[in-house]
Amino acid sequence: MKITIDHLDDLHMEAQNDEGGLIRMDGTTEIGGLEGGFSPMQLLLAGVGGCSAIDIIGILKKQKQDLQDLKVEVDGDRQSKGTYSEFTTIHINYIFTGDLDEKKVERAINLSLDKYCSVTKTLEKTSKITHSYEIKSN
Structure with missing residues (x-):
C-alpha cells in the first residue's frame, strides 16, 4: 500500500493512492491552512x-x-x-x-x-x- 502526497500551497495537500483515488488535506486557518480539505x-x-x-x-x-x-x-x-x-x-x-x-x-x-x-x-x-x-x- 502506497500513498503519495503532493503539496499544493500553504498547508493544502492532495493524497493519491495507487488506484488514483484522491483526498484533499489541509490545516485550519488558525495554523495557516485554508481549510480546503480534511485535517x-x-x-x-x-x-x-x-x-x-x-x-x-x-x-x-x-x-x-x-x-x-x-x-x-x-x-x-x-x-x-x-x-x-x-x-x-x-x-x-x-x-x-x-x-x-x-x-x-x-x-x-x-x-x-x-x-x-x-x-x-x-x-x-x-x-x-x-x-x-x-x-x-x-
Whole structure:
C-alpha cells in the first residue's frame, strides 16, 4: 500500500493512492491552512467510519439483509499529550435504512469492531471506542 502526497500551497495537500483515488488535506486557518480539505485527524475518523461500514455492508449482504442505506457518524475527543494530541474516545453512530433483523445488525457491528476493522483495532490502543445504532424502515 502506497500513498503519495503532493503539496499544493500553504498547508493544502492532495493524497493519491495507487488506484488514483484522491483526498484533499489541509490545516485550519488558525495554523495557516485554508481549510480546503480534511485535517489528518479528521481522516482518521473517516477511516474508522469507512472501514467499519465496508465490513458491515459485506456482512449484511452475506446475511441477505435488505440494507437500503447506511449513514455513519463518527465523533472523537482528543487530549493533548504535550506536543501532540491523540483521540481518547471515539463514538460511532450507525443509521441503517431497510428491512433489517436487529440481531443481525448488532452482530455485524460487533464483528466489525471486535474482529475485522483494522482501523478501529489500531486506534483502540489509545482510544475507548463506543457505538450506537438505529434502524429506519423504508
